[in-house]
Amino acid sequence: MYAMERHQLIERLVVQDGRVAVVDLADRFGVTTETVRRDLDQLERAGALRRVHGGAVARERTSLVEPSLVERSSQRGAAKQAIAGRALDVLGDAFRGSVYIDAGTTTAAVATLLPARLAETDGSAEVVTHAMSVAGVLAGAPRLSLTVIGGRVRGLTGAAVGSHTVRAIEGLRPDVAFIGTNGISAGFGLSTPDPEEAAVKRAIVQSSRRVIVVSDAQKFDAELLVAFAGLDDIDVVVADRAPGDTLGAALHEAGTEVWTA
Template sequence: MFAEERQQLIAGLVAESGRASVTDLAERFRITTETVRRDLAALESAGSLRRVHGGAVAADRFSTTEESILVRTVQKQPEKLRIAEAALAFVPEGPSGSILMDAGSTTEALADLLALRMSDPSSARAVAEGNELVVITNAIPIAGKLAGEPGIALQILGGRVRGLTQAAVGQSTVEAAQRIRPDIAFIGTNGIHAAFGLSTPDPEEAAAKAAFVQSAHRIVVLADSSKLDTETLVQFASLKDLDTLITNSEPSPELAAALTEAGVEVVIA
């Protein structure tokens, strides 16, 4: 295979998945890591990708890049639905208990499934008010999906609403999160990395997520494969803060080792 042909394939792989590691590319194309690095350098010079430690990311993928919730909702829908279905198994079956749902497209998918489960007329989960599953969220779309659903006592954490993510953020959101202790928090993330942990581009959203992680008894992270091995601007949790990661593909060897060391259960949906 000519170098130009290989480089075109590498550029396509990075564009499709968002990132690629030097070691994975070396194994895939049966070349040395030094050759991979030369290819990545050439592709970066051509503007086809951006080199990072251990590999490369898409050219438009920066630590502050953040798409709107409306855009993210239609991306990777089958993968996010599988992740949400796996996450639903963690929600208490009975009416008692409390969960916190962070803002995000995958947690929105979980909210849709939860609404269907709770409104099923053949299910014993539709119970009288006062004996309900408490659902706490800072996400306007999630609140809209779950408001009025039988068997759910909905609580909204207030604050300034970010238009991009439709999530309440700010000091009031953080303080409200510090006063609660839900059984489980379902957390979204823009990146999960072996060394950097969980991160998101916006400082205020990071502060809210950090408060959520500290508030709940159990932390379940929902992250599709595009978030794996990714770092964005602001860290809000370390891997040791997590209990479970639900994703749609096997983590890279480096991330898998870090998750194992941190004692994180990994569920592949």
């Protein structure tokens, strides 16, 4: 088996199982543990996983790991575009209403596709965001007006946070919110590493009439430090593949729809 083939399979196993062990991989591939460690080192440098003692875990599996906006922007671009396109189906034809767009790279993909979708479906929207990347995409776009909520901007995510941001969001009642997450699990709900980001996301979820979570499947079953919403707070989860049995059953019990891109 070539190194590239091993790397692809390791990435798939990390997504499916959340972690891999050096010894198990060496047995599976019929190579030395040193070879596997080199493979894991290369995959960590590529941002595909995080090394831990004896193996590796998905980057989202450690409770404080939070890749930067730049790092995340370069990963899984096609999947994020597909998820964003599917998520915008929630607006239907001739949408006339308010939309909140959360910070994140998948939500930024929603923002990128939104003007064209509004034009195609003869819609219009009042868009609100606290994310600088989203604001940059939508500033001056046709068929929508844009409100940007301020606050202290976290360099890691390019998003406004803090009490001013939370209070401003709490005073809104958007029709639809597109929100991102770092993790979604049956037992812990939706979570993120940073308490201030969690406070902002919690305010968005609680203020919005309909909450649409956009998330690639790598976030499934991950639990980060701070929970900001329960599964029953969410109306639709849009992802690039269906969740596993445990999470899928929990979402069904919570009354949350699952859409795949």
